[in-house]
Amino acid sequence: MLVLEKNAMTEEIELLVVKFGKSRSSLLPILQDIQRSHKHIPDFAQQEVARLLDIHPVEVYSVISFYSFLNSNAKGRNIVRLCQTITCDMAGKENVAKAIERELGIKFGETTKDNKFTLEYVNCLGMCDQGPALLINERVFPKVTPEKAVQILSEVK
């Protein structure tokens, strides 16, 4: 990270600490905000959060590693998540998965070469009555079919 980027990051986290309060319980909302704006939580940001909340970097990393929706390594610009739980599976998740893999040319857990998409599985999105469910960034798409999935992906910028 460049010094300028570091300074900007520190400033951003300082504002977040003011916004959510300087206590251990602010850790998750702060991390979620960083995740939203940067798509990942860089090493430096983790250490700054730790410093400003007066906890240890490893505690921040521990929390990030616990939650699937927080990550310390950079991913693609758009994160495509397909529900892999039993109801979505029975509603035809497998065909949707194949269609997405073919369309993007990557397997689950990988990122496209142009860095546009990262493909992942998730566990229950709470859409069991409308499966298979697909989550792209923060938007949920219910009752996805292979054709519909390709259509949705083509509309993502």
Added chain:
Amino acid sequence: MENKDNLRAPVSQKSLTVEKPTDLTTIGGTITVEINEKKVSVPLGTTILEACKIAGISIPTLCNHEDLCVAGVCRICVVEVEGMRTLQASCAYPITAPMKIKTSTPMVRKARRNIIDLLLSEHYGECYSCFRNGKCELQALAKEYGVDSYPYGHVDKPKYEVDNSSYSVIRDMSKCILCKRCVRTCIDLQEVGVLEAIDRGDKTHISTFLDKPLADVICINCGQCINRCPTAALRANDPSDEIWAAIDDPTKHVVIQTAPSPRAAIGEEFGLGAGHSMTRELNTALKRIGFDKVFDTNFTADLTIIEEGTELILRLYKALVKKESIALPQLTSCSPGWVKFLEHYYPEYIDNLSSAKSPQQMFGALIKTFYAKKAGIDPKDVVSVALMPCSAKKFECNRPEMNSSGYKDVDYGLTTREMARMIKEAGINLPEMPKGDFDNPFGEASGAGLIFGATGGVMEAALRSVVEFVLGVKVEDVFANANIIPLRGFEGVKYVEIPLGEKMGPVPDILKHLVPNWDWLKGVTLKVAVAHGTANAKKVMDNIKAGGKFSECHFVELMACPGGCIGGGGQPIPTTPEIRKKRAEAIYAEDESLTLRKSHENPHVVQIYEEFLTEGPCGHLSHKLLHTHYTKRGRYIA
């Protein structure tokens, strides 16, 4: 009610703790419970585990440790509580109402056995080649509960690679049972924060920031995690093979220096209770193993007092008389764990650290210069070993700047545990050894050097000398029997003020070239503080940073380990508050039995300033051999 600030619990848990009444005569202060049909009265808020201990009923534990906060993660201590559907973890259940507890019902026994079986199914148990063989808490439990098969399987290949990047601490996570004692030690007890549980569910493992090797994160090498690990997932970096090789090599002259704390504790490894001093038996044992010379680190502890004391006097002189801006309070630098802690977290206070080396490194430099010359041995053939209660000493002797003799000053740091194993390997039963003496030219050391091992000891040793230097009176006239009691004991932070008064003594010869007289100290009140454990050190440093009471101190003693060196990370396992107390008592008792109890009266110290360090304390040669510099490391992990 007891003070919650002093509770050994993380901030997030403090609000959940049940307050214990300090006065048990208050109504409702005590509760009578029935454990296995035996009635016991316990204070409100006592855990079931503590109540069972009071009733003399043993309960197996794994994640529970007296130094640490409650975790309740291993569940091995489950008991049946009447009226409750499920079993309760006795370590995490505070008693707030009368209840009936059963500790050995079929349900409890079955659950415990199941838990052990499950732990064994994840634990890479290669017991023969394990350093904890015979001392492993999991192994002991498996024996106690008669494990004769592995119903859930057993690991036959290590799951993780061993992390041996650090000079001091080796992590073998295949043996980890996730009790999180190390996590609580590192985060709550020491406030260093290296280890935490990473990932989730069956992928959970204990690791460092971004899973980096231990050498690359902010580990201060204190080894407290090793002392609390129930298995061998954490161990010290053992150099005994290299030391045996040096002993067996006839061209090498192998010398060992022994620190004060291992002597007070090594007996525990040979089945003696805590608090048996083995100083002179150890000397004989070391000779029989094959060490050519056995020296006493207390000698350089005495030298440290002279060097560090002189440095303090010079700092005060510069600040009070010459009105120069000089870094005060002076902070001790004997504890390598503490030094690294400061380098990481308070790099702006590096100038406050005494530039005097730790006794181990002073001795290393002297052995390969003064001693080698005197004995007519080429320093390159000298192998210098240090028996220390400490794992951070292994890191310290590998610091790149520690080569002022022209060679690596100290070749190997050896812990008490490793030494005990070497002695056993040589077929020696330490307690039966005849008594032997230390070797010359450093044959004698003072009690002041000896008490370095306990928290407050460095300060007490320093004050014994400073009082005599400055006031020109016997320290016994100021403090009864030369025991400075306010500096002793295990309170986290101790603070003492000593008014120097108006009557000053003459400047002793050894300091005459540095200060003309003591008039400038008239009416000054000497303020000193003592802290042990880096969590307490952090409190003192934050107070200094904020300009509080401790920023006005002149001299502060800080030790990385709880209890000082006697509770060091290289000491026998287990180390508990009670054991630390007994080890400290052994050290103070030995000090009191000596006639030589002040560093500046040590004839060998006087001799070395006459023969070798002729420019006196803090002179040119002392600066080259006995002083060092530090590195601003900072808190960021690259």
